[in-house]
Amino acid sequence: MEPLFPALDAAHGEALRFGDRSLTYPELASIAGSLAERLRDAGRVAVWATPSLETAVGVVAALLAGVPAVPLNPKSGDSELTHILRDSAPSLVLVEPGAQLPPALVGLERHEVDVRQDGVLRQDGGDHPTGTPGEPDPETPALIVYTSGTTGPPKGAVVPRRAIAATLDALEDAWQWTADDVLVHGLPLFHVHGLILGTLGPLRRGGSVRHLGRFSTEGVARELGSGATMLFGVPTMYHRIAEALPGEPELAKALAGARLLVSGSAALPVHDHERIAAATGRRVVERYGMTETLMNTSVRADGEARAGTVGVPLPGVDLRLVDEAGTEITERGPEAVGEIQVRGPNLFTQYLNRPDATAEAFAPGGWFRTGDMAVRDPDGYVRIVGRKATDLIKSGGYKIGAGEIENALLSHSGVREAAVTGEPDPDLGERIVAWIVPADADAPPPAEDLANHVASALAPHKRPRVVRYLEALPRNDMGKIMKRALPTG
Structure with a gap:
């Protein structure tokens, strides 16, 4: 060994x-x-x-x-x-x-x-x-x-x-x-x-x-400008970089000289991807992993850095999407939403002292149930649309991933932060709720504008039916939005 x-x-x-x-x-x-x-x-x-x-x-x-x-x-x-x-x-x-x-x-x-x-x-x-x-x-x-x-x-x-x-x-x-x-x-x-x-x-x-x-943008500029070749960060860090770029030419120059910029731990909004690429000529690549599996997929350095995706399975990692019955989904495209299951040498062995939880985490054949929902592009790129427990919304007969709606909302000029959840609806089963931190707190974008923006970017059935405005979204230490901490009602 x-x-x-x-x-x-x-x-x-x-x-x-x-x-x-x-x-x-x-x-x-x-x-x-x-x-x-x-x-x-x-x-x-x-x-x-x-x-x-x-x-x-x-x-x-x-x-x-x-x-x-x-x-x-x-x-x-x-x-x-x-x-x-x-x-x-x-x-x-x-x-x-x-x-x-x-x-x-x-x-x-x-x-x-x-x-x-x-x-x-x-x-x-x-x-x-x-x-x-x-x-x-x-x-x-x-x-x-x-x-x-x-x-x-x-x-x-x-x-x-x-x-x-x-x-x-x-x-x-x-x-x-x-x-x-x-x-x-x-x-x-x-x-x-x-x-x-x-x-x-x-x-x-x-x-x-x-x-x-x-973390600081000054530190990033200093280190990448003095011989460093790679930067690892989470979306909160890259958002701060995107915000700082217009006023920090040395930061833009340093990022432009990096060999690889990697984001992970949560989805990097597409509009931050585009702002960084426009200012530096460098595209951030995303990867997907979790505590139990370490890394599962990544955009390759020699591949297309496609915003909104986490790339393709890494060497040695088997990945499949399954429906609620555990049957593999072979179709590809934006409507073929399924839970990601993986197996390979990258997996953990057990939850300490929890044989029950360990057994529950695995499907037959050694497949680990990630609880993450995704779709696959025709060429195999994986797009994560949310967590099974909190981000899969069943509305009007459709299975909708919260993540793609969040990205669409973030492309609206009046939105600084966005989260999407579902709540019970007597007609639709679940209705889509958008939680918005406005770019200008004194002039929040009207709910109708946001709904129309999503409908035109994605599809009418994916538009939010309810919009709620907040001063900030609850986040954990890694910058992930804590949807369970959103106010009720």
Whole structure:
């Protein structure tokens, strides 16, 4: 089995940079290798996942030691943290020096990842094997990543080593990702996008990651303008970029020079795609994944960056759409809406301590039920139209995805933010409701204008029947709209 990080034994350039602090590959190998020796018998270890050099080193050390790491969101409340700690039962928590921990972690052994002392790297100078023959079995749990808990207490998805390797190698192919790439991002490190793709991805390739600490358009311009080649972000970040571009020529120049701009975790509105492309000549590519599956699809670097799609299945990933009876949908086109099911080496193994939930998550044949609804273009590109639980609206005999209506609304000049839901209707079954944050709060676009705009862009039966205006949409830490938190009535 190839080690997860072969570059630790071979590369010599910069591996990690957080702000003005950085580690080369030899430094990372020494420090993480030394910590790994102390973690080998630790069982599971929690990681207080601040956006810091220490978090990255701690996770790498746990993976080198072959012990599962449990990333903890520093913004989680005490009840959620208490649940995660009881469920995962870590033996200790890795933290950066001086970190203030909440009450839920009191009593758990604290181990400070002391990367620097008075500005000097701490190294013992010893050789620490980072790969074979000590590489664990591919099925060994690598990470236990907790879901967002929108339908109950968060579940711990057990991600094996082979899933991380399979996803990162599939993205190497799709994105033509090499050791020469320097990745910029400002994402949190407690989830798949920021930790696995954004931190472990460059380290597997032998490239470099520059973490902004806190996202800013100035930081993006600085890093992409000084040798970085790739940017990972979520739609909220790209929206801020699109808004800033007219007044920041250096940002436009830096983005124009990037090799690859990637968005994920939620759909990037088409109008932001178009604004960025018009200002920079570069198109953002989208990919689709989730905690349980890591990455499933992506627009390829050598393919068409088609706005509103998440591309094609990655190498090794089987993907199908099924109807409510579980029958595969073979038709393609905007009306052939079905649930995405996937299988492949990228999948998790189980929900920790939840055999019932694990069994329920899989259909016969090893297909994972994602709960995401999509359509496929004639050439196989996947277009996600929403979540099965909240975004599939059955109105007047039609199955309608909320996502395409949201994109249509966002193309209206009077709309800043939009969300679409369904609510019971005695005639239609469900009626389409649009939640709108106006571009000008003093002059919101009339409901009739919005309905006609959607009808002309999509189809008459997809127009919103009700429009409700808000000052802001409720969002989580990743910028995803929390539709369950929308006001009722």
